[in-house]
Amino acid sequence: MSLLIIGSLAFDDIETPFGRSENTLGGSSTYIALSASYFTDPIRMVGVVGSDFEDGHFGLLHSKNIDTKGIKVVEEGKTFRWAGRYHYDMNTRDTLDTQLNVFASFDPHIPQQYRDSKFICLGNIDPELQIKVLDQITKPELVICDTMNFWIEGKPDELKKVLERVDIFIINDSEARLLSGEPNLVKTARIIRNMGPKTLIIKKGEHGALLFTDNGIFAAPAYPLESIFDPTGAGDTFAGGFIGHLARCGTINEAEMRKAVLYGSAMASFCVEQFGTDRINDLDLLEVEDRYQSFLDLSRIEP
């Protein structure tokens, strides 16, 4: 099933207790697309980069059969840059620097040949741009959306307009509480689902994820990893695995949605094992299935 991904492409400087990595390829749509590429095609990316985005970066995306015709290159500009430092517990981080660069004037134009895309993944960008994207799609079958506290606080009305048109909303627990104004996650889920999305995924980082649908609640465990090297992009990688599996299935039902949460979790568990996209660049399908199986085993009663 055709999958359109919109979001940021970036270069990150990352510092964790285990090391540093500079000029690392990042950005929400990069992680989503790389992760989804293990499950489905065609994958179409829409975004903007500067002249510092080199052939090698495009080459990596092309090697995963990702269509980059929707990525605009602004020759006189530089790609979005982010620098951050993770604390010892890896659950909190400080943003050291943000340079929007070409991303500041990003006005997403969906190429004609992308407009028939069936699955739409709106990565974490300005809700006004998310609406602009949706307005250009002929007949989307499934719209998945991510956001962050910056937009929840800064553009709540625009975000709510997006949510009315979203099928599946993916958000982390603190963002969900911020958006709903309610500390209890069960009540939070009810409030947010009333805003539009029939399906809600609340990510809890190292504690797994919760899927809320009309059928009830599904709790996915997190894989207890021996070492977490760099959490950057884990949430986007989760989203990529999740929508990638759904796009592969074509039809969406409760069971496939639950499996998709585990595939997303599996992909995220790889992501954190190395810096940036390093680990999710070079997976093979057998590894992905093995990790998915590990997630199944983790909550299986009959071992």
Add this chain to the structure above:
Amino acid sequence: MSLLIIGSLAFDDIETPFGRSENTLGGSSTYIALSASYFTDPIRMVGVVGSDFEDGHFGLLHSKNIDTKGIKVVEEGKTFRWAGRYHYDMNTRDTLDTQLNVFASFDPHIPQQYRDSKFICLGNIDPELQIKVLDQITKPELVICDTMNFWIEGKPDELKKVLERVDIFIINDSEARLLSGEPNLVKTARIIRNMGPKTLIIKKGEHGALLFTDNGIFAAPAYPLESIFDPTGAGDTFAGGFIGHLARCGTINEAEMRKAVLYGSAMASFCVEQFGTDRINDLDLLEVEDRYQSFLDLSRIEP
């Protein structure tokens, strides 16, 4: 299978964001015994109380077929008292007052007719007393142990002597990290299991529990509750449901151990719904099975 439980009996003054409860029956062994009583008998309690422990309190225990002949009544003394206040998020609490009273000179004597007990549950008490208990048991088949940061910091050598004789150790995540000196839970589990217990359960509060055995890791989700009223005793109630199910089975294998974690989680999810032991005093078996089923459904792929 005969189950011996040792631990505290207490009266608690509890303050949560939702209300106050005074002189509430509590203590680790009370919660463990009440919870286990839904699964197995005979249950034998060993502990100490003062003259303020009334017929009604004994009556409650007897109504659950709990044998209280091992509970010593010190007529000139008062029962252990604890007062605490929970913060808004219910995950942290302040101890406002602790009066050990008769518990200060507790020297556990196991009645002759209890010494053949097969399943032994060592609630959270001084490790020196836990050893004294084990020394009086003829031939235990399964020893389960709980502890807390107070003993990990105060009597680490004595605790390690206990752990050499323990089959299943139940501990929460922060205590596990404290005991192992290692932040990563997978590494933590390996370190603690090397101290003696072949099986380790790490409780993560609202995020569920992890079971570590020779067969691998099992992740139990927490039940996403709409309202958490009072977390007091949830960990002990978990332990009671866990060992209660195992004692009911008689034989211990990986599958029953995983089910036992879910039964423990189910019982703990009831416990927090009301003050003190109020909710686990009056359950019926159908409710317990229904809640267990909800836990199964929570991580089932095929809904």
